[in-house]
Amino acid sequence: MTRPTTSSVERLAEEYRALRDAAAVVDLSRWTVLELHGPETRGFLQGVATQDLEKAPAAGTAARTLFLTEKGRPVAHGWVTFGASDTAWILGDEGTLQALKPHLERLRVMEDVEFRGPEGTPTLLGVAGPERDPLAQAIASRAPGTTAVRAAPLSFVLVPSEASPSALPSAVDSRAFEAWRIAVGLPFQGIDFDQDRIATELLLPEAISMTKGCYVGQEVVARTAHRGKLRRRRVGFRFPWGGEPIPAGTELRSGGLEAGHVTSTACEPGTGQGLGMGYLTPDALDMGLDVLAIQGEKSTLLSLHSWPL
Numbered sequence: 001m002t003r004p005t006t007s008s009v010e011r012l013a014e015e016y017r018a019l020r021d022a023a024a025v026v027d028l029s030r031w032t033v034l035e036l037h038g039p040e041t042r043g044f045l046q047g048v049a050t051q052d053l054e055k056a057p058a059a060g061t062a063a064r065t066l067f068l069t070e071k072g073r074p075v076a077h078g079w080v081t082f083g084a085s086d087t088a089w090i091l092g093d094e095g096t097l098q099a100l101k102p103h104l105e106r107l108r109v110m111e112d113v114e115f116r117g118p119e120g121t122p123t124l125l126g127v128a129g130p131e132r133d134p135l136a137q138a139i140a141s142r143a144p145g146t147t148a149v150r151a152a153p154l155s156f157v158l159v160p161s162e163a164s165p166s167a168l169p170s171a172v173d174s175r176a177f178e179a180w181r182i183a184v185g186l187p188f189q190g191i192d193f194d195q196d197r198i199a200t201e202l203l204l205p206e207a208i209s210m211t212k213g214c215y216v217g218q219e220v221v222a223r224t225a226h227r228g229k230l231r232r233r234r235v236g237f238r239f240p241w242g243g244e245p246i247p248a249g250t251e252l253r254s255g256g257l258e259a260g261h262v263t264s265t266a267c268e269p270g271t272g273q274g275l276g277m278g279y280l281t282p283d284a285l286d287m288g289l290d291v292l293a294i295q296g297e298k299s300t301l302l303s304l305h306s307w308p309l
Contacts, residue, residue, distance in 0.1 A: 013270030015172035018306075019180040023129035025139070026154070026157070026180075027171035032092040033076070033121040034101060038113040041088050043295035045080060048107050048216050052209035053080060054136065062091065064207040066199050067103060067150055070275070072220025073195040074202060076100040077187065079156070080088060081149045089122060091149075095189030122147075122158040125168065128180060143167040152206070153184045179266040182275045185236055185307030191248070192234070192263040192277055200224040201279070203234045232279035233258060236309045237302040241267050241274040251294045252278060253301070259284035262293055275309050276302065 010111060018024035036045065046053050051065035062079035069075060076099060078092030092100055129137040135163070136155045140148035143163045147155040159168060171177075193202055199221050200208075208221060224230060239246070244305050245265040252260040260280035268275050284291065285304075292299040 008155075009269075012173055012176055015176040016179055016269040019128045019172060019176060020183070021129065023127055023131040023135040024176075025135070025171045026126040026128055026177045027174070028124040028156070029127045030094045030098040031124050032090075032094065032100060032118045033124050034090040034092075034118060035102075035116040035121055036088045036090065036104075036113055037086060037116065038111070039086050040111040041080065041086050041113050044108065044111040044113045045088060046212070046215070049080065050208040050215060050217070050221065051080065052212035054212070057081060060150055061150070062089075062149045062156065063205070063233070064151065066202075066207050067100060068199050068215075068217030068221070069103075069195065070216055071301075072199050072217040072224070073121065074189070074193055074197060074199050075103045075195065076189060077193070077202075077204070077207065079149075079151050081151075081156075083147075089121075089158065093188045095191065099189070121162055123163070123168075125157040125159060126154045126172070127157065128154040128177075137141065138284050139169055175266070176269055178264075178274055179268050182236070182264050182266050182277050183268070183307075183309045185234075185277070185309075187234065187241045187277065189262070197232070197279075198224055198230070200260065201232050201234060203306060230282055233282060233285060235278060235280050235285070235304055236307050237258075237263075237276045237278070237304050238268075238309055239274040239276060239293070239300050239302050243274055246274070246276060246293050246295070246300060252280060252284075252291055253294055253299075254280070254284035255287060255289045256292045257284075259291065 051063045057063040062081035067076045076092050076096040082088045132155045136148040139157050140146040145160040147158040250262040262278040265276040270272040291302045
């Protein structure tokens with residue numbers, strides 16, 4: 001394996017610092033972009049999304065939401081933004097590509113809503129960091145028809161598919177983005193969650209409205225949020241980086257007992273520490289004992305942190 005040069009290591013650290021402390025562009029061209037169009041678009045989304053979309057989001061902004069099965073299992077995690085003429089866009093990570101559109105088509109009964117994408121829809125860029133919105137607006141101003149969308153924890157730029165590649169800015173290294181998204185607690189579908197989980201286990205309160213009316217999966221969300229006991233809770237952690245990631249699925253133990261598993265890990269550029277995401281039982285969290293990642297005879301002590309790590 002080729003060792004990175006000192007300059008490449010420094011550049012990676014600089015890009016990561018930009019993502020955390022300033023603003024930088026991330027390549028989301030493999031993410032999912034769906035367009036919904038029709039007079040009943042907003043009402044349809046209100047009934048299938050966990051977020052209250054009846055009046056929000058405002059123009060030029062996106063609301064974070066989950067799309068669930070009737071049993072409260074997460075099909076997709078994404079952002080919804082509304083445009084003119086009864087149009088809405090759903091932006092989701094690469095894992096939503098195969099699942100989200102069929103899910104929405106199944107739930108459409110009589111609503112006057114049409115779906116387009118992900119083929120032929122705009123190219124998606126992300127902008128992360130506390131100064132992300134001015135940078136997103138600057139990028140949008142360079143190419144006709146490009147739209148900047150304010151959101152959290154990253155904002156978006158929708159670029160027409162026919163736009164010249166020269167109009168697009170350079171993106172940070174994917175390793176810097178991977179470390180950043182774990183540091184801020186951004187879960188990816190098919191990696192950090194699937195339909196074996198319940199929506200409330202993801203601990204994404206900013207994506208779930210607890211006051212809106214009926215939506216698909218609401219009964220399970222309400223029951224587990226207010227009266228039920230979760231089997232697992234998504235957590236973030238740091239650990240001593242030993243040169244290799246902790247594999248996804250690695251068992252976590254606490255007090256000598258099986259307590260959860262790892263979903264994602266990455267090296268934090270510039271610090272030499274490891275960042276990770278996974279799930280733990282509420283009992284393990286409540287006891288406050290050491291949490292170990294177990295790889296055969298090797299164990300790694302994890303330090304649990306709230307996000308951002």
